[in-house]
Amino acid sequence: MEFFIDRLNRDYVEGWALASGGISHIEVFVDEESVGVTHTYLPRPDVSLAKPDIPAAVTTRSGFLFAFSQKDFKRTEGNVRLKIVPRDGPPVETGVIPVANIEHKTLAEGKFRSDRLNNPAPFPGSVMAALCALRGGDNYDRPWTDELVEEALGDIEFLVRRGSRFLPGFGPYLIYLKGLWAKFVLTRDHFPKLAKPGSTRQPNWEPSHSDRVGQSREVALRLEKDAIATGTSIEEVITIAHHLFVLREHRVEGRLAEFGCFKGFSTALLSNACFELDIEMDVFDSFAGLPPSESSYYKEGEFMGTLEEVKRNVAEFGRLNRVNFHPGFFSDTLSQIEISPMCIWMDVDLASSSRDVMGVLERLPRKSCLFSHECTERHFHGGAIQQGSGADEVVPPIVEAFRRAGRNITGRYLCGYTGAFWDKDVSWPVLPTSAVLRLIHMD
Numbered sequence: 001m002e003f004f005i006d007r008l009n010r011d012y013v014e015g016w017a018l019a020s021g022g023i024s025h026i027e028v029f030v031d032e033e034s035v036g037v038t039h040t041y042l043p044r045p046d047v048s049l050a051k052p053d054i055p056a057a058v059t060t061r062s063g064f065l066f067a068f069s070q071k072d073f074k075r076t077e078g079n080v081r082l083k084i085v086p087r088d089g090p091p092v093e094t095g096v097i098p099v100a101n102i103e104h105k106t107l108a109e110g111k112f113r114s115d116r117l118n119n120p121a122p123f124p125g126s127v128m129a130a131l132c133a134l135r136g137g138d139n140y141d142r143p144w145t146d147e148l149v150e151e152a153l154g155d156i157e158f159l160v161r162r163g164s165r166f167l168p169g170f171g172p173y174l175i176y177l178k179g180l181w182a183k184f185v186l187t188r189d190h191f192p193k194l195a196k197p198g199s200t201r202q203p204n205w206e207p208s209h210s211d212r213v214g215q216s217r218e219v220a221l222r223l224e225k226d227a228i229a230t231g232t233s234i235e236e237v238i239t240i241a242h243h244l245f246v247l248r249e250h251r252v253e254g255r256l257a258e259f260g261c262f263k264g265f266s267t268a269l270l271s272n273a274c275f276e277l278d279i280e281m282d283v284f285d286s287f288a289g290l291p292p293s294e295s296s297y298y299k300e301g302e303f304m305g306t307l308e309e310v311k312r313n314v315a316e317f318g319r320l321n322r323v324n325f326h327p328g329f330f331s332d333t334l335s336q337i338e339i340s341p342m343c344i345w346m347d348v349d350l351a352s353s354s355r356d357v358m359g360v361l362e363r364l365p366r367k368s369c370l371f372s373h374e375c376t377e378r379h380f381h382g383g384a385i386q387q388g389s390g391a392d393e394v395v396p397p398i399v400e401a402f403r404r405a406g407r408n409i410t411g412r413y414l415c416g417y418t419g420a421f422w423d424k425d426v427s428w429p430v431l432p433t434s435a436v437l438r439l440i441h442m443d
Contacts, residue, residue: 001092003084008097010073010164016044016062018054019086026064027083030072030099038066073101076134100163102133117141120367122431123152124249126169131155144429153438160442173245174439176276180241181440183272184234187317191265195229195305226303229263232347232373236418237266238440239433240345240371241273243420246428247342248277252365254342255280259330259357260349260373262303264310268318270345275319282339284326284357285310291329293350295391303349330356339363346394347373354394358401366407366426372398375419383410383424395419 003017017023023040042063048056072078078099085091118141121128131140134155142148159167160174244256256274261267261283274281289304305313307327314320326333330353341364346357354372364370374394379386387396398421402409410424412432420430 001084001086001089003092003094005082005094005097008080008099009162010068010099010101010103011166012065012067013080013082014042014063014065016040016047017064017084018047018051018058018062019089020058021086021088022058023062023064024085024087026066027085028066029081029083030068030078031074032079032081035068035072036066038064040064070103073099076101098158098162100134100159102130102159103164103166119143120426120428122149122243122246122429122435123156124169124173124246126167126249127156127173130159130163130167130170134159146432149432149435153435156439157442169249174442176245177238177242177436177440180269180273180276181234181238184238184269187265187269188230188234191268191313191317192229192263195227195263224302225297226262229305230265231262231303232266232418233416234269235433235437236373236414236416237269239414239418239420239431239436240343241270242436242439243369243371243428243430244270244273244277244279244343246431247368248279250367250428252342252368254340254365255282255324257281257339257341257344257360258283259285259344259346260303260353261285261305261310262347263305264313264318266345266347267310267323268314268316271314271318271320271322274322279322279342281323282326282341283310283323284328284330284333286329287327290349291353293352293391295350297392298349334359341368343368344370345372346370348394349374349392351391351393351397355397358397361401362405366423367428369411369420369422369427369430370398371414371418371420371430373417375413375417377413379419380411380413383412385409385411385421 001019003015005013005015007014013028017026017040025037025039027037028035040062042065043061044059044063047062048059051059078101079096080099081096082094083091122144128140131152160170256270256279258267258270258281267283271281287305287307289301290298292300307325311320314323326337334356339360341360344364348354348357372394379395385395385399387399399409407423408425409421411419411421412430413419415433422429
């Protein structure tokens with residue numbers, strides 16, 4: 001005899017079973033109590049194709065399905081076991097499989113409201129309500145350490161695989177993440193990866209050292225730091241997109257403000273997230289490259305994408321109708337435009353540009369956060385922010401702005417060159433990138 005359980009959750013168990021003499025019935029147990037029987041009668045053409053050596057009369061209708069009722073479960077977690085009884089021969093029993101007995105009705109009663117937690121969580125409120133229903137509110141009303149995040153991910157995976165199909169919020173949450181990830185992967189693979197020669201320099205471009213030792217101008221351009229048009233990874237951007245979902249579910253108002261867009265890669269990706277969440281984007285960039293600075297690494301005019309080029313890329317790979325562009329250096333545009341950001345994403349390279357952007361921090365909701373490129377692990381240690389110094393250091397102006405605003409700054413390194421900063425006392429913390437990727441790849 002052969003059998004396989006395709007799905008087992010709070011609502012039903014389904015699969016297939018085969019025996020040479022046929023299957024008499026399948027008895028279903030919950031916590032060692034028999035709750036009913038089912039039979040193999042459902043069409044399973046996939047089984048027939050996979051097992052051509054078995055007569056079609058046996059395989060064609062080898063599928064079974066058993067629907068649970070609420071009275072079958074008496075605890076938050078139940079244990080399910082099947083006994084498959086053939087027409088001839090001894091029965092075969094499956095192992096015990098745990099099931100999460102939480103459904104829509106349990107959460108609709110309002111007993112497990114996430115907004116009653118004293119410690120803001122890095123997950124949407126609907127997910128936190130389910131977690132609290134599973135383990136009790138006190139279990140997740142703790143400071144969010146990496147260990148607690150791992151515990152929550154284990155419970156979410158359990159609920160996704162073994163919980164009700166009708167847990168409110170779970171479906172839209174995972175569909176949002178998985179759908180965006182698929183778009184991000186395809187965009188990464190098809191977005192123009194190389195900056196066109198000559199498009200990243202002002203007319204007064206000076207030859208690099210490689211030119212002076214005899215290489216051609218074209219080869220030198222290939223070696224420049226801004227020759228790659230996709231400077232931010234999709235792993236970094238999906239982490240920002242996840243937090244936008246959390247902020248949106250908590251009804252944080254405003255727009256996503258992006259500072260520095262280069263060729264529009266992250267703009268295109270995030271515009272797709274904003275479309276899904278009904279959020280507008282404000283994108284600030286000179287569209288003429290970096291401003292002059294005292295940096296010995298970054299040069300004036302580097303990382304230039306023209307407005308027309310960026311719009312073309314966003315139209316091709318994102319949602320152009322979600323984006324409002326504000327051309328000009330930050331020091332000029334931010335003094336002329338009043339914005340209300342729900343979240344800030346900055347890839348500005350220079351300390352002077354970071355200082356300009358921090359002029360809008362006072363308008364950022366205290367429960368929100370700021371994402372910044374030019375961050376590495378050395379900037380974060382146990383929640384404390386480590387500052388460097390120099391014209392290329394974007395972190396010191398961020399720390400200074402938080403302190404001026406009376407915000408208890410904390411944060412974490414995410415991946416690539418991106419970090420997140422928020423108010424330790426009131427903000428919803430940002431989920432680690434590894435945790436977001438685990439959510440995306442949950443079955």
